[in-house]
Amino acid sequence: MTGPTTVTVSDLAVARVAARRARAVPGVAVLMGDVTQTLLGLAADWLPRDPVPEELRLHGLVASVQDGRAEIRVTVGVRFGVQCAELAEQVRREVAEEVARVCGLPARVRVTVADIVLPG
Amino acid sequence: MALEGTDRVEPLACGRDAADVWDHAEAGTLDEHERTCPHCVRARADHDRLGGLVARMAAEPLRPPPSVLEQVMGAVVADLRPHELLHLGPDAWLGRPTAEAALRHVVDTMDGLRARRCRIEQDRVPDGVGGVGAAPVWVRMTVAARFGVDLASVTARVRQMLISAGDRTLGVPITGVDILVEDLWEEPA
Numbered sequence: 001m002t003g004p005t006t007v008t009v010s011d012l013a014v015a016r017v018a019a020r021r022a023r024a025v026p027g028v029a030v031l032m033g034d035v036t037q038t039l040l041g042l043a044a045d046w047l048p049r050d051p052v053p054e055e056l057r058l059h060g061l062v063a064s065v066q067d068g069r070a071e072i073r074v075t076v077g078v079r080f081g082v083q084c085a086e087l088a089e090q091v092r093r094e095v096a097e098e099v100a101r102v103c104g105l106p107a108r109v110r111v112t113v114a115d116i117v118l119p120g
Numbered sequence: 121m122a123l124e125g126t127d128r129v130e131p132l133a134c135g136r137d138a139a140d141v142w143d144h145a146e147a148g149t150l151d152e153h154e155r156t157c158p159h160c161v162r163a164r165a166d167h168d169r170l171g172g173l174v175a176r177m178a179a180e181p182l183r184p185p186p187s188v189l190e191q192v193m194g195a196v197v198a199d200l201r202p203h204e205l206l207h208l209g210p211d212a213w214l215g216r217p218t219a220e221a222a223l224r225h226v227v228d229t230m231d232g233l234r235a236r237r238c239r240i241e242q243d244r245v246p247d248g249v250g251g252v253g254a255a256p257v258w259v260r261m262t263v264a265a266r267f268g269v270d271l272a273s274v275t276a277r278v279r280q281m282l283i284s285a286g287d288r289t290l291g292v293p294i295t296g297v298d299i300l301v302e303d304l305w306e307e308p309a
Binding site: 032108110112 | 173174175176177178180191192194195196197198199200205208209211212213214215218219221222225253254288289290291292
């Protein structure tokens with residue numbers, strides 16, 4: 001850095017921005033955490049005084065910032081009738097744009113559609 | 121029964137191709153035969169049912185927050201191994217068991233059919249491809265049919281429904297469909 005001030009955006013902040021945007025994409029029913037994330041999240045809901053690190057409660061989304069680039073993995077469940085490939089592409093694009101806009105970081109976003117919510 | 125490509129399409133029992141019937145219905149150019157023939161009528165009914173289902177599901181509001189059990193089950197579903205993923209495009213994947221469940225659901229909505237097992241195989245995606253779109257897949261579907269259902273027609277209808285669902289709800293091109301009619305059942309009178 002050449003200037004007198006540096007701003008660093010944490011993994012957690014990036015993850016929050018990304019999760020918020022991903023949830024807002026039409027057709028995304030839910031962000032899905034893996035087993036570790038979910039159990040720790042549940043534990044945090046039940047135990048007093050929040051013994052669980054906050055970032056683990058960001059369901060279904062993992063973000064890390066390295067060398068001025070954000071790497072984001074997001075796992076979503078969609079409703080039946082939504083075209084999965086198009087939706088994944090839309091989530092990728094919108095999350096990357098949002099992270100670039102809010103955090104000023106180029107982002108690589110990987111999307112996995114893990115569930116299709118069937119009717120009935 | 122193996123059906124592949126567009127050059128070896130199993131026709132409906134009346135000799136028409138289900139895909140043509142669908143195209144004609146959409147373009148409003150059905151001929152006299154297609155309007156009256158029971159096989160063609162049934163093929164069109166499948167199409168309408170799928171279209172209605174897809175539109176209705178896509179328009180439904182979001183679900184309420186899940187219970188603890190649902191959260192844990194969702195987590196188990198989300199914990200996918202690499203071989204359980206279908207490639208949808210650059211940096212995009214789809215859980216294979218989920219895709220298989222969606223295709224079974226499509227067959228379950230067809231008259232006189234129940235899906236049993238479904239297996240989706242995807243051609244290997246070379247590492248580091250910049251290729252746009254999903255690699256093609258092959259679907260193996262095991263079904264049970266009601267007595268009296270025309271099996272030749274049924275396989276043509278299943279094939280068309282699966283290819284359409286792959287295109288419209290998964291976003292994965294289906295190059296081939298193997299259909300095994302494993303059992304027949306009789307509706308109680």
